[in-house]
Amino acid sequence: MNKVNKPATIKEIAKKLKISPSTVSRALNDHPSIGLVTTMRVKKMAEELNYEPNQTAIFFKQRKTFTIAVILPSLSEPFFSFAISEIENVASAQRYTVLMGQSLDDPDREEQILKTFKNHRVDGILMSIGKKTTNLEFIEKLESSGIPVVFFDCVPSLPNINKVQSDLSTGMNEAVDAFVARGHKVIALVNGPKTLPASEDRKVAYLSAMKRNGMDILEKNIIETDLSTEGNEKAMDSIFAMSERPSAIISFNDFVTLDLMKAARNKGLVLNQDIFFISYANYPLWQYMENPPMGRIEQFPGMQARKAAEILFERIENSDVADQQIVFKSRLVM
Amino acid sequence: MNKVNKPATIKEIAKKLKISPSTVSRALNDHPSIGLVTTMRVKKMAEELNYEPNQTAIFFKQRKTFTIAVILPSLSEPFFSFAISEIENVASAQRYTVLMGQSLDDPDREEQILKTFKNHRVDGILMSIGKKTTNLEFIEKLESSGIPVVFFDCVPSLPNINKVQSDLSTGMNEAVDAFVARGHKVIALVNGPKTLPASEDRKVAYLSAMKRNGMDILEKNIIETDLSTEGNEKAMDSIFAMSERPSAIISFNDFVTLDLMKAARNKGLVLNQDIFFISYANYPLWQYMENPPMGRIEQFPGMQARKAAEILFERIENSDVADQQIVFKSRLVM
DNA sequence: CTGTTAGCGCATTCAC
DNA sequence: GTGAATGCGCTAACAG
Numbered sequence: 001m002n003k004v005n006k007p008a009t010i011k012e013i014a015k016k017l018k019i020s021p022s023t024v025s026r027a028l029n030d031h032p033s034i035g036l037v038t039t040m041r042v043k044k045m046a047e048e049l050n051y052e053p054n055q056t057a058i059f060f061k062q063r064k065t066f067t068i069a070v071i072l073p074s075l076s077e078p079f080f081s082f083a084i085s086e087i088e089n090v091a092s093a094q095r096y097t098v099l100m101g102q103s104l105d106d107p108d109r110e111e112q113i114l115k116t117f118k119n120h121r122v123d124g125i126l127m128s129i130g131k132k133t134t135n136l137e138f139i140e141k142l143e144s145s146g147i148p149v150v151f152f153d154c155v156p157s158l159p160n161i162n163k164v165q166s167d168l169s170t171g172m173n174e175a176v177d178a179f180v181a182r183g184h185k186v187i188a189l190v191n192g193p194k195t196l197p198a199s200e201d202r203k204v205a206y207l208s209a210m211k212r213n214g215m216d217i218l219e220k221n222i223i224e225t226d227l228s229t230e231g232n233e234k235a236m237d238s239i240f241a242m243s244e245r246p247s248a249i250i251s252f253n254d255f256v257t258l259d260l261m262k263a264a265r266n267k268g269l270v271l272n273q274d275i276f277f278i279s280y281a282n283y284p285l286w287q288y289m290e291n292p293p294m295g296r297i298e299q300f301p302g303m304q305a306r307k308a309a310e311i312l313f314e315r316i317e318n319s320d321v322a323d324q325q326i327v328f329k330s331r332l333v334m
Numbered sequence: 335m336n337k338v339n340k341p342a343t344i345k346e347i348a349k350k351l352k353i354s355p356s357t358v359s360r361a362l363n364d365h366p367s368i369g370l371v372t373t374m375r376v377k378k379m380a381e382e383l384n385y386e387p388n389q390t391a392i393f394f395k396q397r398k399t400f401t402i403a404v405i406l407p408s409l410s411e412p413f414f415s416f417a418i419s420e421i422e423n424v425a426s427a428q429r430y431t432v433l434m435g436q437s438l439d440d441p442d443r444e445e446q447i448l449k450t451f452k453n454h455r456v457d458g459i460l461m462s463i464g465k466k467t468t469n470l471e472f473i474e475k476l477e478s479s480g481i482p483v484v485f486f487d488c489v490p491s492l493p494n495i496n497k498v499q500s501d502l503s504t505g506m507n508e509a510v511d512a513f514v515a516r517g518h519k520v521i522a523l524v525n526g527p528k529t530l531p532a533s534e535d536r537k538v539a540y541l542s543a544m545k546r547n548g549m550d551i552l553e554k555n556i557i558e559t560d561l562s563t564e565g566n567e568k569a570m571d572s573i574f575a576m577s578e579r580p581s582a583i584i585s586f587n588d589f590v591t592l593d594l595m596k597a598a599r600n601k602g603l604v605l606n607q608d609i610f611f612i613s614y615a616n617y618p619l620w621q622y623m624e625n626p627p628m629g630r631i632e633q634f635p636g637m638q639a640r641k642a643a644e645i646l647f648e649r650i651e652n653s654d655v656a657d658q659q660i661v662f663k664s665r666l667v668m
Numbered sequence: 669c670t671g672t673t674a675g676c677g678c679a680t681t682c683a684c
Numbered sequence: 685g686t687g688a689a690t691g692c693g694c695t696a697a698c699a700g
C-alpha cells in the first residue's frame with residue numbers, strides 16, 4: 001500500500017507520442033486548433049498512463065485556484081450547517097471547491113484563518129464574522145489584493161461592502177402582532193448581551209413593533225441573558241418574580257427559548273396556556289415537539305448563504321460588478 | 335475597490351536589498367546559514383513590501399498542500415456537523431486547512447468530488463461513504479497515488495484500510511437490558527431499509543441482545559421503514575395494529591423516533607407510560623423536550639471524527655504506520 | 669495544425 | 685554566509 005506511483009505528466013505523454021508538450025496540453029483542453037486525430041491519440045495515451053492534471057501546477061500558473069473559502073463562527077451550529085450545505089451546492093455546481101474554517105468567535109483565530117486563506121490564493125471568501133470582531137481592516141486588504149469577500153448573516157455595518165443579511169424587524173413585527181391579536185397585554189423580550197449587535201437589532205425591532213401596536217413599553221420587560229443555560233434560567237426566574245408577569249415572550253433564539261420553556265415548566269407554568277413563546281429560529285425541532293413554542297421567526301440561513309455565494313461567484317466572474325447589499329425579510333412561522 | 339495590488343515576491347525583496355532571491359528565501363524561512371543581520375533586513379523589507387508567500391507556488395514546488403479533504407454524505411446533518419467541527423479543530427491545530435464536499439449519497443457525485451480532491455493534491459482524505467456506494471476501487475487508487483484515506487462512521491467493510499467506527503451492539507445491549515429490567519415483554523425494532531449495512535448491523539445487534547436476555551424473537555417485531563416521515567408513520571400504524579403490541583421500541587435513529595412518538599401521541603398513547611422509546615442518536619434535542627424518549631444510543635460523532643483525523647495526520651507525517659481499525663463502543667444514555 | 673521558448677514563485681543543489 | 689542555476693508541471697505567446 002505504500003508504493004507511491006508518481007502520476008504521469010504532460011511531458012511523458014508527449015514523449016511517448018513523440019509530439020510536443022504544448023500540443024498535448026492543448027489536446028487535453030480540447031483546444032480547437034488541434035486536429036481531431038491528434039486529440040484522440042493524446043486522450044487515449046493519457047488514459048493509458050493514468051494521467052491526472054496536477055492542479056497545483058495549474059493553480060500556480062493560472063493565478064486561480066477554483067476554490068472559495070468559508071469562514072464562520074462555528075461549523076457545528078445548525079444555522080450554519082444549512083448555510084454550509086447550500087454553499088457547497090452552489091460551489092460544486094460551478095466546479096469550485098470549498099475551504100472551511102471556524103473562528104469560534106475568536107478574533108485572533110479569525111484573522112489567522114483569513115491569512116491562511118489569502119495565502120492559499122482562494123478566489124473568494126464567504127464570511128459571517130465573529131461576535132467579538134472589531135477590526136475590519138482585513139476587508140480592504142483582501143479586496144485590494146483581488147480577493148472578493150461577501151458577508152452573510154453576521155455582517156459588518158459598513159457601506160460599500162457586499163453582504164446578505166436578515167431584517168429582524170419584519171419577523172418581530174409579525175410576532176408582536178400575533179401576540180397582540182391573541183390578547184396578550186404584557187409581551188417581554190429576552191435578549192442577548194448588549195455587546196452584540198444582534199441584541200441591539202432585536203431591541204430596536206421590539207421597541208418599534210410594540211410602539212406600532214400601541215403597547216406600553218416597560219424597561220423591565222426587556223430582560224437580558226448571557227445566553228448560557230444558567231443565564232436563561234435566571235431570566236425565567238426574574239420573569240416569574242414579576243408582579244405583572246408577561247404572558248408572551250419573544251426571545252433571542254431557540255436555545256434561549258428551550259431553556260426558558262423548561263424553566264417555565266419547572267415552575268408549574270403550562271406552555272401555550274400560561275405562557276407563550278416565539279423566538280428567532282436557529283435550531284429546527286419545533287415540528288417534532290409535543291408542545292412547541294407558538295411560533296418562530298425564520299431567517300432562512302440556507303437562502304442567505306445561497307444568495308451570498310451567488311453574489312460571490314458573480315464577483316469572481318466579473319470583478320467590477322456593483323456592490324450588493326441584500327436584505328431578506330425575516331418571517332414569523334407558526 | 336478594484337485596484338488589484340499584485341503581492342510582492344521574493345524576487346522584488348531581493349532586488350530592493352541587492353541580494354539574491356535564494357538568500358531571501360532562506361532568510362524568510364529562518365535558515366540557520368543566513369546571518370542574523372541579513373535575516374533581519376530581509377524580514378523588515380518583507381514587512382514593508384507587504385510580502386505574503388504565494389502558497390500555490392509552494393504547494394506546487396513542495397508537492398504538498400497542507401490541506402486535507404473531508405467528504406461526507408451531507409454537510410447539514412447534525413451528526414456530521416459535530417464531526418466537521420472537530421476535524422477543523424484538529425486540522426487547524428496542525429496548521430492544515432480543510433476542504434469539504436458532500437456526496438448527498440450519490441455515488442457519481444462522490445466519485446467526482448474525490449477526483450477533484452485528488453487533482454488538488456490534498457495531503458489526505460477523511461471520508462464517510464454514501465449509502466449507495468458500492469465501487470470501492472477509489473481507495474486503492476488514492477492510496478497508491480500517495481493520498482492516505484481514513485474512514486469514519488460509514489466505513490467500507492474491507493480489511494487493510496484505516497477506519498474508525500462505532501460498535502452498534504454495545505448500545506443495543508444496554509438498551510434491551512434497560513427495557514427488560516423495566517419489565518417490558520415485547521420489544522420492537524423499527525429498522526431502516528434492508529439495503530443499508532447500518533440496518534443489518536442494527537438487526538444483528540438486536541437479535542443478539544434479545545437472545546442474550548432470553549427474550550422471544552418474533553419477526554413481526556422487526557418493522558422496516560424507508561426512513562421517510564410517511565414510512566415512519568406507517569411503521570407506527572402497523573405497531574398500533576398488532577395484537578401483542580410492543581411497549582418498548584428501539585429505532586433506527588432520532589428522526590424515526592420523533593416521527594413514531596408523534597404518531598403514537600396522535601393515536602392517544604401516552605409517551606413513557608404506554609410506550610417507551612430508545613433510538614440511535616443523531617439529532618440532539620432530548621435535553622430540551624418535555625417528554626423525551628427513555629434513552630438514546632450515542633455514537634459520539636465528534637470523537638470518531640477526531641480520532642479519524644488524528645490517524646490521518648499520523649499517516650501524513652509517517653507514511654508507513656500500520657493500518658488502524660478503531661471501534662468505539664456505542665453507549666446508552668438515559 | 670504543431671513546435672519552441674519562456675516563465676509563473678519558490679526552494680534547493682551546487683558552487684564559492 | 686551568500687549567489688547562481690535549476691526545475692517543479694503547466695500554459696501561452698510567438699513562430700512557423
